[in-house]
Amino acid sequence: MEKKSPPKPTEAELELLQVLWRRGPSTVREIHEALSVSKSTGYTTTLKILQKMTDKGLVRRDESNRSHVYEALAQAAQTERQLAGELLRKAFGDSPARLMVAALDSKKATPQELAEIRRLLDDIEAKTPMKQ
Amino acid sequence: MEKKSPPKPTEAELELLQVLWRRGPSTVREIHEALSVSKSTGYTTTLKILQKMTDKGLVRRDESNRSHVYEALAQAAQTERQLAGELLRKAFGDSPARLMVAALDSKKATPQELAEIRRLLDDIEAKTPMKQ
DNA sequence: CCCATTCTACGACGCTGGTCGTAGGATGTC
DNA sequence: GACATCCTACGACCAGCGTCGTAGAATGGG
Numbered sequence: 001m002e003k004k005s006p007p008k009p010t011e012a013e014l015e016l017l018q019v020l021w022r023r024g025p026s027t028v029r030e031i032h033e034a035l036s037v038s039k040s041t042g043y044t045t046t047l048k049i050l051q052k053m054t055d056k057g058l059v060r061r062d063e064s065n066r067s068h069v070y071e072a073l074a075q076a077a078q079t080e081r082q083l084a085g086e087l088l089r090k091a092f093g094d095s096p097a098r099l100m101v102a103a104l105d106s107k108k109a110t111p112q113e114l115a116e117i118r119r120l121l122d123d124i125e126a127k128t129p130m131k132q
Numbered sequence: 133m134e135k136k137s138p139p140k141p142t143e144a145e146l147e148l149l150q151v152l153w154r155r156g157p158s159t160v161r162e163i164h165e166a167l168s169v170s171k172s173t174g175y176t177t178t179l180k181i182l183q184k185m186t187d188k189g190l191v192r193r194d195e196s197n198r199s200h201v202y203e204a205l206a207q208a209a210q211t212e213r214q215l216a217g218e219l220l221r222k223a224f225g226d227s228p229a230r231l232m233v234a235a236l237d238s239k240k241a242t243p244q245e246l247a248e249i250r251r252l253l254d255d256i257e258a259k260t261p262m263k264q
Numbered sequence: 265c266c267c268a269t270t271c272t273a274c275g276a277c278g279c280t281g282g283t284c285g286t287a288g289g290a291t292g293t294c
Numbered sequence: 295g296a297c298a299t300c301c302t303a304c305g306a307c308c309a310g311c312g313t314c315g316t317a318g319a320a321t322g323g324g
Contacts, residue, residue, distance in 0.1 A: 079223075082218070082238070083219060083223050083234070084223075091216075092212065097252060099231075101172050101234075101252060101253050105209075105222055106213040106214070106217030107217060107226055107228060109228050111257070113229055116229045117228065117232060119251060124246065
């Protein structure tokens with residue numbers, strides 16, 4: 001039992017996490033620049049959120065340089081599982097099928113995407129029934 | 133163009149909406165009772181949220197009786213589409229496949245559910261390519 | 265050495281969501 | 295008619311989130 005359950009990131013925190021997942025360990029400046037293309041928020045806002053994320057255990061920081069270097073502790077797959085699971089429970093009665101109906105209804109998927117979903121289902125079914 | 137876009141319900145609002153979807157038009161008392169099995173919140177809290185939902189246009193109320201009767205305006209399918217679409221965009225780069233991976237990973241689906249998703253894909257593919 | 269720049273820390277503010285308490289009007293019962 | 299009960303309206307409160315401004319320490323260029 002070494003796994004701690006990392007708290008759910010807020011919307012702004014998720015955006016920063018996504019940058020860290022993409023870039024790897026980064027300074028506040030780097031994260032803020034990466035984000036400023038889509039968002040126009042102040043530098044200290046980014047800093048403040050990062051500090052809170054450190055308290056929450058979502059990220060870890062290396063303070064050996066003057067510009068602290070932040071690194072994601074929350075893993076992408078785990079965070080996504082958490083978010084999907086929560087919506088599943090709160091809005092879809094824990095029915096993945098119902099969630100997919102809504103998702104595919106909201107964003108019209110390309111035939112390629114549909115094929116990919118089928119492939120993923122194959123993988124899952126291949127794995128589940130005869131336990132490995 | 134008669135469809136207005138109803139605002140996104142908050143978590144508490146979604147719970148009340150779900151009761152209304154299940155029960156149909158109901159009084160505050162009825163909604164509160166229905167909810168009190170799982171939640172222990174005050175009567176006036178339910179009332180207040182309902183009032184705010186009225187302002188937001190999520191519900192409509194009939195004031196002809198002393199006990200006002202509330203009715204859902206936001207439709208279930210549309211609301212679910214909205215919620216799934218938002219998560220899809222914010223956390224999954226608009227990729228339904230990635231969302232499904234996370235969802236199925238969070239809640240181990242039964243073979244029946246997987247089959248149901250396949251059926252769903254069949255429906256969609258049957259509908260899209262040759263436009264009916 | 266001094267000044268401009270860059271960084272962190274910290275407090276403030278506004279907003280929203282969820283919670284409740286209380287006031288006061290309507291209703292029902294004896 | 296009087297009283298207890300149920301209803302709505304409304305304001306208060308608190309916590310969390312996102313935003314920013316400013317202070318003050320570290321750094322680096324002339």
